[in-house]
Amino acid sequence: MSQKVWLSSPHMGGTESKYVQEAFDTNWIAPLGPNVNGFEKDIELFLGGGCHAAALSSGTAGLHLALVLLGVKPGDEVICQSMTFSATANPITYVGATPVFVDSESDTWNMSPELLEEAIKDRIAKGKKPAAIIPVHLYGMPAKMPEITAIAHRYGIPVIEDAAEALGSSINGHRCGTLADVSVLSFNGNKIITTSGGGALVSKNDALVKDARFLATQARDEAPHYQHSRIGFNYRMSNLCAGVGRGQMEVLADRVAKRREVYKQYHTRLSGKAGISFCDEPAGYFSNRWLTTILIDPHVAGRTREDLRLALEAENIESRPLWKPMHLQPVFSSSPYYGNGVSDKLFANGLCLPSGSNMSDADLDRIYRVLDSMFK
Numbered sequence: 001m002s003q004k005v006w007l008s009s010p011h012m013g014g015t016e017s018k019y020v021q022e023a024f025d026t027n028w029i030a031p032l033g034p035n036v037n038g039f040e041k042d043i044e045l046f047l048g049g050g051c052h053a054a055a056l057s058s059g060t061a062g063l064h065l066a067l068v069l070l071g072v073k074p075g076d077e078v079i080c081q082s083m084t085f086s087a088t089a090n091p092i093t094y095v096g097a098t099p100v101f102v103d104s105e106s107d108t109w110n111m112s113p114e115l116l117e118e119a120i121k122d123r124i125a126k127g128k129k130p131a132a133i134i135p136v137h138l139y140g141m142p143a144k145m146p147e148i149t150a151i152a153h154r155y156g157i158p159v160i161e162d163a164a165e166a167l168g169s170s171i172n173g174h175r176c177g178t179l180a181d182v183s184v185l186s187f188n189g190n191k192i193i194t195t196s197g198g199g200a201l202v203s204k205n206d207a208l209v210k211d212a213r214f215l216a217t218q219a220r221d222e223a224p225h226y227q228h229s230r231i232g233f234n235y236r237m238s239n240l241c242a243g244v245g246r247g248q249m250e251v252l253a254d255r256v257a258k259r260r261e262v263y264k265q266y267h268t269r270l271s272g273k274a275g276i277s278f279c280d281e282p283a284g285y286f287s288n289r290w291l292t293t294i295l296i297d298p299h300v301a302g303r304t305r306e307d308l309r310l311a312l313e314a315e316n317i318e319s320r321p322l323w324k325p326m327h328l329q330p331v332f333s334s335s336p337y338y339g340n341g342v343s344d345k346l347f348a349n350g351l352c353l354p355s356g357s358n359m360s361d362a363d364l365d366r367i368y369r370v371l372d373s374m375f376k
């Protein structure tokens with residue numbers, strides 16, 4: 001059997017080991033140190049817009065801290081995009097709040113601004129104003145943030161941007177990760193760049209980011225002994241992981257370019273095939289194309305997305321259905337949901353194709369052979 005082609009695998013640039021070696025040489029083997037500070041600076045420089053970054057142990061930790069910092073408490077409701085990975089929604093339950101799920105719109109496959117406003121109005125009518133809103137930039141495609149933040153502003157509700165999949169994406173030149181009150185990044189092993197595991201909380205509010213660092217290191221008051229006035233967390237990024245991150249930041253632009261090239265090649269290759277469609281960028285929107293995703297209309301294509309997934313799997317090529325929406329997850333079956341059928345359809349017909357920036361032309365040829373045999 002030929003080598004496995006992965007959906008999205010880590011792709012080191014070369015200098016990561018230099019930063020990690022420095023950590024060893026100077027004995028900074030801890031969740032603090034020069035690499036952590038340097039990595040935060042790199043993120044701030046890349047994102048621009050006067051933002052500040054706190055490097056954390058994961059994106060999930062970042063979402064949890066964001067909710068804590070915004071004061072979301074037990075009994076609150078938080079509006080969350082339904083079409084996403086469970087890590088977006090789980091932290092809402094960590095703070096004792098209830099997720100209220102909102103469906104996607106078909107331009108970006110992300111949170112529908114219309115349904116968001118409908119949900120806000122209905123929750124207020126039922127007696128409770130939502131405590132926060134969490135849109136997600138799925139697969140690197142920015143959500144309709146101008147519309148979403150305008151609505152949120154009108155009702156005085158803070159927005160947490162889940163930019164875990166969208167480092168390098170932007171709207172009209174403004175980068176994802178700077179488009180909300182608080183933003184969260186992930187550097188998990190499958191993301192566009194990785195620290196093996198890691199994340200960051202980003203905000204223009206310097207005091208809030210300082211508070212994130214404080215809470216992420218066990219909330220130790222200033223005292224020679226260990227004294228605590230608030231509940232803390234052990235959520236800081238390790239100096240070793242941050243070393244990997246510094247190296248990865250040097251190649252981020254290349255990784256975005258390569259992922260976009262992979263998308264373009266799939267698009268060209270599949271554009272003539274009946275029943276296959278892509279998620280195009282709305283005007284002014286720029287996606288890092290973390291994963292190339294397609295929709296297969298089985299009535300037109302004569303094949304389902306599951307037919308293609310199994311055909312790829314038979315050739316040792318990994319692909320994956322789009323995220324199963326949260327409103328369809330057994331664990332969230334009792335949560336309120338405002339839907340229009342978009343995410344149900346995306347889940348039924350959507351597939352993520354292998355999109356790694358380290359795929360070879362031979363890998364792509366293997367994938368194209370399967371695609372060509374399935375679709376005329």
Ligand SMILES: *Cc1c(COP(=O)(O)O)cnc(C)c1O
Pocket residue numbers: 057058059060061084085087088136162164165185186187188197198199
């Ligand atoms: C990966 C991911 C997360 C979680 O990030 P981790 O660093 O793995 O905890 C959250 N939301 C989305 C949309 C993700 O893809």
